[in-house]
Amino acid sequence: MTAVSDDTRTTPDTDTPARPKGRLTGTLLTVLAWIVGIGFFFPVLWMVLTAFKQERDAYTDPPTLFFTPTLDQFAGVFGGGVTPYLLNSLFATLMSTALVLLLGTPAAFALSLRRVKRTQDVLFFFISTKMLPIVAAIVPIYVAVNFIGALDNIWTLVVLYTAMNLPIAVWMMRSFFLEVPKELLEAASMDGASLWRSLREVVLPIISPGMAATALICMIFSWNEFFFAVNLTASQAATVPVYLVGFITSEGLYFASLCAAATVAALPVVIIGWVAQNKLVQGLSFGAVK
Amino acid sequence: MSTSETSTPRGATAAVADPATTPSKPERPAVGPGSRRDGWIRRGPLLPALIFTIVVTQLPFLFTIYYSTQSWNLVNPGSQRFVGFDNYLTVFTDSQFRGVALNSIVLTLGSVLIAVVLGLAIALLLNRSFPGRGLIRTLIITPFLITPVAGALIWQTVMFDPTYGLVNFVLGPFGAGTTDWISSYPRAAVIVALVWQWTPFMMLLLLAGLGSQPPEVVEAARMDGAGGFAVFREVTLPHLRRFIELGVVLGAIYLVNTFDTIYMMTQGGPGTASANLPFYIYQRAFLGFDIGESAAMGVVTVIATIIVATLALRLIFRSFSTEEA
Numbered sequence: 050m051t052a053v054s055d056d057t058r059t060t061p062d063t064d065t066p067a068r069p070k071g072r073l074t075g076t077l078l079t080v081l082a083w084i085v086g087i088g089f090f091f092p093v094l095w096m097v098l099t100a101f102k103q104e105r106d107a108y109t110d111p112p113t114l115f116f117t118p119t120l121d122q123f124a125g126v127f128g129g130g131v132t133p134y135l136l137n138s139l140f141a142t143l144m145s146t147a148l149v150l151l152l153g154t155p156a157a158f159a160l161s162l163r164r165v166k167r168t169q170d171v172l173f174f175f176i177s178t179k180m181l182p183i184v185a186a187i188v189p190i191y192v193a194v195n196f197i198g199a200l201d202n203i204w205t206l207v208v209l210y211t212a213m214n215l216p217i218a219v220w221m222m223r224s225f226f227l228e229v230p231k232e233l234l235e236a237a238s239m240d241g242a243s244l245w246r247s248l249r250e251v252v253l254p255i256i257s258p259g260m261a262a263t264a265l266i267c268m269i270f271s272w273n274e275f276f277f278a279v280n281l282t283a284s285q286a287a288t289v290p291v292y293l294v295g296f297i298t299s300e301g302l303y304f305a306s307l308c309a310a311a312t313v314a315a316l317p318v319v320i321i322g323w324v325a326q327n328k329l330v331q332g333l334s335f336g337a338v339k
Numbered sequence: 340m341s342t343s344e345t346s347t348p349r350g351a352t353a354a355v356a357d358p359a360t361t362p363s364k365p366e367r368p369a370v371g372p373g374s375r376r377d378g379w380i381r382r383g384p385l386l387p388a389l390i391f392t393i394v395v396t397q398l399p400f401l402f403t404i405y406y407s408t409q410s411w412n413l414v415n416p417g418s419q420r421f422v423g424f425d426n427y428l429t430v431f432t433d434s435q436f437r438g439v440a441l442n443s444i445v446l447t448l449g450s451v452l453i454a455v456v457l458g459l460a461i462a463l464l465l466n467r468s469f470p471g472r473g474l475i476r477t478l479i480i481t482p483f484l485i486t487p488v489a490g491a492l493i494w495q496t497v498m499f500d501p502t503y504g505l506v507n508f509v510l511g512p513f514g515a516g517t518t519d520w521i522s523s524y525p526r527a528a529v530i531v532a533l534v535w536q537w538t539p540f541m542m543l544l545l546l547a548g549l550g551s552q553p554p555e556v557v558e559a560a561r562m563d564g565a566g567g568f569a570v571f572r573e574v575t576l577p578h579l580r581r582f583i584e585l586g587v588v589l590g591a592i593y594l595v596n597t598f599d600t601i602y603m604m605t606q607g608g609p610g611t612a613s614a615n616l617p618f619y620i621y622q623r624a625f626l627g628f629d630i631g632e633s634a635a636m637g638v639v640t641v642i643a644t645i646i647v648a649t650l651a652l653r654l655i656f657r658s659f660s661t662e663e664a
Binding site: 079093171279322326 | 381382383384385387388389391392395396397398399400402403406461464465467469470471472474475476477478479480481482483484485486487488489490492493494496497498502503505508535538539543546547550592595596598599602603616617620621624625630633634637638640641644645648651652
C-alpha cells in the first residue's frame with residue numbers, strides 16, 4: 050500500500066505546487082478507508098480465526114493471535130449433524146427464489162410495460178405488506194399451519210419466504226422492466242414478433258442482470274430468515290439459523306465450536322454476495338432510482 | 340387509499356406524455372382494443388402474484404383481528420370465548436407493553452439513523468479511486484450478508500463477552516476491563532449489532548447514488564469556486580436525498596421487525612429492557628401461550644405501523660414521481 054502511494058507521489062512530478070496538500074489528504078483518506086473496512090470486517094475475521102482454534106486457545110485473556118490451526122471444530126459441527134439443516138436452508142432458499150421469479154416476473158411485466166389500471170395502488174399494496182409486522186400474522190399462521198398438519202414441513206417455509214420476498218422482487222423487477230426502451234418493443238412488434246418472442250428475445254436479455262440481482266437479494270433474505278423458521282419448524286424442517294440456536298443450548302458456550310458453527314451458517318451467502326457484489330449494487334441502485 | 344387520488348392524475352399525465360414524446364407513433368391501441376377482455380389479458384400476468392400475496396399475507400391478519408376478541412390460552416384447551424375488547428384493555432393498561440413499544444421506537448430509529456449517517460460517511464470515503472477500493476468495499480458489505488443470528492452471536496460472545504470479549508480487551512486500558520455490556524447496556528448493545536449489520540446496506544445504496552451523480556455537475560460547481568463542503572451540501576446531498584429517504588424507509592421496515600438479534604443477544608432482557616414489539620408478542624404467544632392477548636398486541640402494532648408507514652410511503656412515492664418528472 051505504501052509502495053503504491055509512493056508511486057503516485059513520484060510520477061506526476063510536473064504537477065502544480067497546490068498538489069502535495071491534496072495528495073496528503075488523499076493518502077489520509079485512503080488510510081481511513083482501510084481502517085474502516087478492516088474495522089467492519091474484524092468481528093467476522095475474529096469469528097473465522099476462532100473457528101480454527103482449540104477451545105483452550107479461544108479462552109485466553111488477552112486473546113491470542115498465534116495458535117496452531119485445527120479443523121477439529123468444523124469436524125465437530127459436521128459430525129454433530131449440521132448437514133440436514135444446510136440442506137433444508139438450501140431447499141427453502143432455492144425453491145422460494147424460483148417461485149418469487151415465477152410469480153414476480155409476470156407481475157412486474159404487467160405493472161411496467163403493459164398498462165394496468167390502478168398500477169400505483171397495486172404497487173402500494175405489494176409494498177404495504179412489507180410494512181406490516183410479521184408478528185401480527187404469526188399466531189394465525191401457526192394455527193393454520195398446525196391445522197393442515199404442515200408444522201415442521203419445509204414447504205411451509207418455502208411458501209412464507211416466497212410471500213416475504215415477492216413484494217420487493219416485484220418492485221425491483223418493475224424498475225428493470227422500465228429500463229427496457231419502448232422503441233425496441235415497438236420495433237419488435239412491427240416486425241411481427243409475437244408477445245412471447247419479443248419477451249424472450251428483446252426483454253429478457255435486457256432485464257436478466259436485474260433478475261439475477263433480484264434473485265440474489267431474495268436468496269440472502271431467505272437463507273438468513275429466522276422468525277418463521279424458529280416458530281414453525283422443530284426437527285425435520287429446521288434451517289441453519291435454527292441449528293445455531295439449538296447448538297448453543299446443547300453445547301453451552303464453547304467459543305471455538307460456536308464460531309465454527311456460525312462460520313458454516315454464514316459462509317454460503319457471504320461467498321455468493323462477494324462474488325456478485327456488483328450485481329447487488331446494480332440491483333439496489335436500479336431499484337432505488339427508477 | 341390515499342394513493343387512489345394520486346394515481347389518477349399520474350396515469351393521466353402518462354397517457355398524455357407518451358404520444359407527446361413520440362409524435363410519429365400512432366397511439367397505444369396498437370397493442371389491443373381497449374375492450375374488457377383485453378383488460379383481463381393485460382391484468383392476467385399480475386393476478387397469480389397478487390392472489391398469492393393476498394392469501395398468504397392478508398388472510399392471517401383477518402384471523403389476528405378475530406383472535407384478538409377471544410380469550411384464548413393454549414394452556415387451557417376449550418377455554419376459548421368471545422370477550423370483545425378486553426384484550427385491548429389489558430394491552431393498553433400493560434405498562435410493560437408501553438415500555439416495549441418505546442423500545443421498538445428507540446431501537447429502530449437509533450439503528451436506522453446511525454446506520455444512514457455512518458453509511459453516508461463511508462460511501463463518501465469509498466467514492467474515490469484508491470488502492471484496494473474493491474477489497475475494502477467487499478470487507479464492509481460482509482456484515483450485511485452474514486446470517487443475523489450468526490452476527491448476533493459474534494457480538495454476544497466474541498465481542499461483548501465480559502472476560503474474553505475483544506471490546507473489553509481493547510477498552511481495558513481505559514478502565515472498562517470487566518464491563519458486561521449486554522446486561523448493563525442491553526439496548527445500546529443491540530443497536531451496535533444492528534448498526535454493524537445495516538450500515539453496509541446504507542453504504543451500498545448511497546454509493547450507488549453517488550455513482551449516478553453526473554460528474555459534470557460537481558465539476559461545474561467546483562469551477563464556480565465552491566469548496567468541498569459547499570459542493571457536498573449544495574449538489575451532492577440534494578442528489579442523494581432520494582437514496583437517503585429510501586434507505587431510511589427500507590431500513591425502518593426491516594429493523595422494526597428485528598427479532599433474531601434480540602432473541603440471540605439479550606432474550607429481550609434484563610426483564611423487558613431490550614424487548615421490542617415483535618419479541619414481546621412472540622413471548623406472549625409462544626411462551627405465554629396467550630393467543631388472544633398477543634393477537635390484540637399484533638393489531639395495535641399494525642395500526643401504529645400503518646400510521647407511520649403511510650407517512651413513509653408518501654415520502655417514497657413523492658420521491659419516485661419527482662424522479663419521473
